[in-house]
Amino acid sequence: MKRRVRFRNGECRSGGRSILIVALFLTIWTAWGSVSPADEPAVFQAGAYAADITPTRFPISLNGQMHDRPGSSALDRLHARCLVLDDGKAPVAIVVVDSCLISRAIFDEAKRKIAEATPIRTERMLMSATHTHSAPTVVGVFQSEPDAEYTAFLIDRIVDGVGQAFKNREPAQVGWGVGEDRTQVFCRDWLMKPGTAATNPFGGTKDDRVQMHPGYQNPNAIAPTAPVDPDVSLLAVKAKKDGRPLAVLANFSMHYAGYGVPPDAASADYFGRFAERIKVLAWISHQGLNRAALRVIGGIATTTFDTEPRQPDGYRV
Ligand SMILES: [Zn+2]
Numbered sequence: 001m002k003r004r005v006r007f008r009n010g011e012c013r014s015g016g017r018s019i020l021i022v023a024l025f026l027t028i029w030t031a032w033g034s035v036s037p038a039d040e041p042a043v044f045q046a047g048a049y050a051a052d053i054t055p056t057r058f059p060i061s062l063n064g065q066m067h068d069r070p071g072s073s074a075l076d077r078l079h080a081r082c083l084v085l086d087d088g089k090a091p092v093a094i095v096v097v098d099s100c101l102i103s104r105a106i107f108d109e110a111k112r113k114i115a116e117a118t119p120i121r122t123e124r125m126l127m128s129a130t131h132t133h134s135a136p137t138v139v140g141v142f143q144s145e146p147d148a149e150y151t152a153f154l155i156d157r158i159v160d161g162v163g164q165a166f167k168n169r170e171p172a173q174v175g176w177g178v179g180e181d182r183t184q185v186f187c188r189d190w191l192m193k194p195g196t197a198a199t200n201p202f203g204g205t206k207d208d209r210v211q212m213h214p215g216y217q218n219p220n221a222i223a224p225t226a227p228v229d230p231d232v233s234l235l236a237v238k239a240k241k242d243g244r245p246l247a248v249l250a251n252f253s254m255h256y257a258g259y260g261v262p263p264d265a266a267s268a269d270y271f272g273r274f275a276e277r278i279k280v281l282a283w284i285s286h287q288g289l290n291r292a293a294l295r296v297i298g299g300i301a302t303t304t305f306d307t308e309p310r311q312p313d314g315y316r317v
Pocket of ligand 1: 131256
């Protein structure tokens with residue numbers, strides 16, 4: 001990644017593209033503040049909490065592949081990572097869940113319960129899934145059926161996580177920026193010569209012109225269907241009192257990795273490893289031992305048009 005986010009004397013310095021995010025952030029911030037009590041002091045606070053959502057009952061349905069598969073254990077811990085940002089007027093919550101797919105109905109139910117337990121309004125909550133391919137099924141996809149008991153557990157844990165993050169609020173500083181890593185992103189959907197695209201195995205279409213993963217140097221592949229997004233967007237929060245790192249929210253347009261995850265094991269995949277590694281690096285940086293260089297190095301087994309078939313070589317952050 002080329003650029004870094006850093007705080008210095010309470011100021012965030014970052015790469016040139018951060019101006020777009022700053023403008024967007026200020027726009028949102030102004031909107032959030034428009035309905036707040038006028039007499040509260042405007043002290044920015046933030047709180048974070050990682051709610052453990054690792055399944056406790058096995059076997060359990062895992063999805064993310066073309067068929068259902070029973071999970072018998074967990075390779076690592078899965079989390080619903082919760083961040084509350086509060087300008088002293090109208091708090092917001094951001095939640096990122098280690099799951100492949102989560103329906104709006106599930107998140108709406110979690111939001112409704114959070115709004116009952118905290119002052120955070122449902123329209124000020126942003127929730128998403130990481131898209132790990134090794135999490136319990138909460139949405140029926142690819143021959144897997146939702147696990148009702150786990151779905152209820154997941155909703156409760158999201159509600160609890162945001163509640164804990166809200167309680168953990170303390171005066172804070174926030175910084176943001178955008179880096180770039182082109183080494184791990186590629187377009188997997190390619191325009192193919194007429195009549196050469198693989199047949200849709202699920203039916204319903206014919207004469208497809210686009211194929212996923214055409215293969216290394218496939219002579220029938222004409223061009224990728226879209227440009228890649230190499231940006232690594234970051235929002236970092238630290239305690240105002242002593243500079244302790246509180247949270248980092250990051251976004252990178254890469255699919256799951258899957259390396260080293262047995263087919264019958266639940267896992268947060270590289271998203272979870274990124275989160276755990278960033279936690280260590282942020283503390284190292286805070287202690288003044290080193291700079292937290294934010295770099296994701298993937299070892300994805302996928303064969304792309306531009307890369308020869310290869311064995312997974314692990315991934316580290
Ligand atoms: Zn996927």
